[in-house]
Amino acid sequence: xxxxxxxxxxxxxxxxxxxxxxxxxxxxxxxxxxxxxxxxxxxxxxxxxxxxxxxxxxxxxxxxxxxxxxxxxxxxxxxxxxxxxxxxxxxxxxxxxxxxxxxxxxxxxxxxxxxxxxxxxxxxxxxxxxxxxxxxxxxxxxxxxxxxxxxxxxxxxxxxxxxxxxxxxxxxxxxxxxxxxxxxxxxxxxxxxxxxxxxxxxxxxxxxxxxxxxxxxxxxxxxxxxxxxxxxxxxxxxxxxxxxxxxxxxxxxxxxxxxxxxxxxxxxxxxxxxxxxxxxxxxxxxxxxxxxxx
Amino acid sequence: xxxxxxxxxxxxxxxxxxxxxxxxxxxxxxxxxxxxxxxxxxxxxxxxxxxxxxxxxxxxxxxxxxxxxxxxxxxxxxxxxxxxxxxxxxxxxxxxxxxxxxxxxxxxxxxxxxxxxxxxxxxxxxxxxxxxxxxxxxxxxxxxxxxxxxxxxxxxxxxxxxxxxxxxxxxxxxxxxxxxxxxxxxxxxxxxxxxxxxxxxxxxxxxxxxxxxxxxxxxxxxxxxxxxxxxxxxxxxxxxxxxxxxxxxxxxxxxxxxxxxxxxxxxxxxxxxxxxxxxxxxxxxxxxxxxxxxxxxxxxxxxxxxxxxxxxxxxxxxxxxxxxxxxxxxxxxxxxxxxxxxxxxxxxxxxxxxxxxxxxxxxxxxxxxxxxxxxxxxxxxxxxxxxxxxxxxxxxxxxxxxxxxxxxxxxxxxxxxxxxxxxxxxxxxxxxxxxxxxxxxxxxxxxxxxxxxxxxxxxx
Numbered sequence: 001x002x003x004x005x006x007x008x009x010x011x012x013x014x015x016x017x018x019x020x021x022x023x024x025x026x027x028x029x030x031x032x033x034x035x036x037x038x039x040x041x042x043x044x045x046x047x048x049x050x051x052x053x054x055x056x057x058x059x060x061x062x063x064x065x066x067x068x069x070x071x072x073x074x075x076x077x078x079x080x081x082x083x084x085x086x087x088x089x090x091x092x093x094x095x096x097x098x099x100x101x102x103x104x105x106x107x108x109x110x111x112x113x114x115x116x117x118x119x120x121x122x123x124x125x126x127x128x129x130x131x132x133x134x135x136x137x138x139x140x141x142x143x144x145x146x147x148x149x150x151x152x153x154x155x156x157x158x159x160x161x162x163x164x165x166x167x168x169x170x171x172x173x174x175x176x177x178x179x180x181x182x183x184x185x186x187x188x189x190x191x192x193x194x195x196x197x198x199x200x201x202x203x204x205x206x207x208x209x210x211x212x213x214x215x216x217x218x219x220x221x222x223x224x225x226x227x228x229x230x231x232x233x234x235x236x237x238x239x240x241x242x243x244x245x246x247x248x249x250x251x252x253x254x255x256x257x258x259x260x261x262x263x264x265x266x267x268x269x270x271x272x273x274x275x276x277x278x279x280x281x282x283x284x285x286x287x288x289x290x291x292x293x294x
Numbered sequence: 295x296x297x298x299x300x301x302x303x304x305x306x307x308x309x310x311x312x313x314x315x316x317x318x319x320x321x322x323x324x325x326x327x328x329x330x331x332x333x334x335x336x337x338x339x340x341x342x343x344x345x346x347x348x349x350x351x352x353x354x355x356x357x358x359x360x361x362x363x364x365x366x367x368x369x370x371x372x373x374x375x376x377x378x379x380x381x382x383x384x385x386x387x388x389x390x391x392x393x394x395x396x397x398x399x400x401x402x403x404x405x406x407x408x409x410x411x412x413x414x415x416x417x418x419x420x421x422x423x424x425x426x427x428x429x430x431x432x433x434x435x436x437x438x439x440x441x442x443x444x445x446x447x448x449x450x451x452x453x454x455x456x457x458x459x460x461x462x463x464x465x466x467x468x469x470x471x472x473x474x475x476x477x478x479x480x481x482x483x484x485x486x487x488x489x490x491x492x493x494x495x496x497x498x499x500x501x502x503x504x505x506x507x508x509x510x511x512x513x514x515x516x517x518x519x520x521x522x523x524x525x526x527x528x529x530x531x532x533x534x535x536x537x538x539x540x541x542x543x544x545x546x547x548x549x550x551x552x553x554x555x556x557x558x559x560x561x562x563x564x565x566x567x568x569x570x571x572x573x574x575x576x577x578x579x580x581x582x583x584x585x586x587x588x589x590x591x592x593x594x595x596x597x598x599x600x601x602x603x604x605x606x607x608x609x610x611x612x613x614x615x616x617x618x619x620x621x622x623x624x625x626x627x628x629x630x631x632x633x634x635x636x637x638x639x640x641x642x643x644x645x646x647x648x649x650x651x652x653x654x655x656x657x658x659x660x661x662x663x664x665x666x667x668x669x670x671x672x673x674x675x676x677x678x679x680x681x682x683x684x685x686x687x688x689x690x691x692x693x694x695x696x697x698x699x700x701x702x703x704x705x706x707x708x709x710x711x712x713x714x715x716x717x718x719x720x721x722x723x724x725x726x727x728x729x730x731x732x733x734x735x736x737x738x739x740x741x742x743x744x745x746x747x748x749x750x751x752x753x754x
Binding site: 260 | 463464465473502503504505508509510531532533535537541542544545547548550551554555559560565566567568569570571641642689691
């Protein structure tokens with residue numbers, strides 16, 4: 001059992017949860033993720049690490065309530081317990097192992113979308129602590145769905161906001177803003193890191209390619225164990241099959257087969273929708289027929 | 295003197311019924327049945343069964359005790375060589391070990407050694423005997439992995455007075471006994487949990503959700519957390535795929551994923567949140583125990599289930615009993631059939647698997663006749679799910695994060711007979727060293743390593 005120290009609502013359906021996990025807090029590095037199981041009957045859900053504090057022994061995650069399992073996770077507040085939190089899993093971001101002199105000459109641009117903003121924060125924070133400049137674009141549908149803007153402001157060299165409806169910052173998609181920064185504002189970058197919905201990462205990659213800007217993405221594949229045992233998280237990178245959990249989660253974006261990755265994310269969608277519908281049915285009392293054919 | 299009665303049949307769930315549930319297939323002997331079966335043993339002067347047992351259990355002696363109804367005595371005899379009789383009695387390939395060399399098997403049927411071992415093991419689990427533990431000697435040993443190797447090593451060390459902590463990466467203790475082998479072959483509550491409880495009663499501590507190589511490292515355990523020695527029994531958990539076209543289509547999965555969802559994550563139980571998908575028809579590629587476990591699980595989840603194997607039935611590596619049970623349950627076997635690619639629909643979901651017919655040629659390096667493709671014999675099997683059960687290899691995580699720990703080309707940790715690795719104070723055994731093998735070999739390796747760790751720490 002893992003104790004929950006704190007829970008905050010960041011935006012509609014998006015919660016930040018801080019847990020007591022001293023070993024993970026001590027070992028965690030930017031780019032890594034956790035596996036969380038809310039209760040004894042829950043799924044193992046991979047969640048990226050949003051922050052960690054070795055001194056406090058705490059690890060923070062940000063969860064968007066989508067299905068039955070993520071709803072269980074966000075339902076737990078301070079003083080409650082998760083059945084399990086395992087990690088840190090996956091390989092740390094490549095820059096963690098790069099010589100600092102080289103790293104300090106690099107200009108990073110992070111493109112964060114929606115709940116993917118959370119895992120960008122520890123990366124930019126690590127870079128700032130090591131004297132590396134990084135600009136950040138945060139994108140969301142609307143102003144109210146923006147998360148981590150204050151934290152990001154404190155670590156990013158420049159923070160840019162894009163909303164689909166123009167309610168804050170740039171009116172449009174993160175890709176258009178990235179393009180504008182490079183073409184109109186003369187920004188020059190050596191490395192782009194995109195974390196967000198798969199479709200956003202796919203299009204950020206296409207934009208980065210236009211400017212021959214190297215790009216890294218962090219894939220959020222389906223997983224069971226998160227340690228290389230199951231292969232549910234298979235993804236094709238450079239024509240080869242890789243396991244997101246142990247070979248990633250970060251990959252050279254140019255090499256990733258995004259269409260396959262998006263398709264594979266939907267492997268259990270019918271079952272997930274059905275499970276959610278049943279959960280709602282229990283709460284509201286109507287009969288569900290979704291997915292009875294599968 | 296042995297009598298000439300035939301082998302006492304063991305009661306089993308009816309195939310038609312059990313193919314729809316996850317309860318144990320084999321119901322085991324009663325005391326009467328066990329003593330009757332025990333009476334068939336000839337108590338040979340040169341017991342070939344002992345030599346054929348990977349851990350050398352004194353088989354005729356325990357059977358002799360059982361014959362006279364002394365189950366406790368039988369349990370004590372087995373305990374000298376095996377710490378997991380309830381489990382090995384169920385999952386050992388007896389037909390190629392003890393029972394395969396039983397003299398009675400030459401002309402008739404061998405003694406049902408496995409079923410007798412199971413009977414004695416279950417009796418011990420249900421009648422726990424107090425173990426006198428020596429005073430703690432103050433030395434601490436970390437065990438990596440809570441499968442058969444780790445459990446055996448932990449229990450021997452605890453009995454020697456060591457302070458033992460077992461670290462498990464998953465959320466449940468038991469390793470392959472929990473995530474791999476299905477409930478219908480090895481009950482989790484009735485057998486595995488009790489076996490773990492008996493290890494716990496020796497004072498062994500368990501910590502779940504600790505991934506050695508990520509959460510902690512071998513070095514941090516020894517340098518920062520104060521462990522004097524480490525045993526690595528992390529198994530062989532990485533699934534292999536064929537590398538054929540269409541393998542990343544939706545609906546193709548490793549047997550590890552499928553079985554982990556069903557076993558560890560209890561997907562067959564509505565009370566659990568785990569999703570699992572079998573569709574109308576499942577094809578399992580492979581012929582080992584894991585393939586049998588996967589295909590029989592798919593059947594129980596309601597699918598038509600087929601085994602596709604590139605050699606013939608004689609070469610199936612699975613236990614004879616599992617193949618027999620699978621057939622009884624209505625599993626289709628397509629032998630001498632090798633997949634060439636998986637066929638997908640327009641949305642990227644599996645709709646079939648294309649195969650070639652094979653024929654047997656000369657024996658290969660494994661001594662088995664190697665399969666040769668029959669040219670132009672392509673055909674398609676329609677299915678919704680393809681499960682690859684092609685074997686597993688050790689997880690490289692520990693070796694990759696531990697300096698001076700030598701591994702072989704196949705990714706196995708290099709260790710001698712006693713389990714000593716190239717790193718002083720670090721021992722290893724089981725599938726992590728040998729590659730995927732059996733529960734009993736892993737258990738035996740764990741026990742040998744425990745003795746070597748004791749020797750190392752006594753002389754340190």
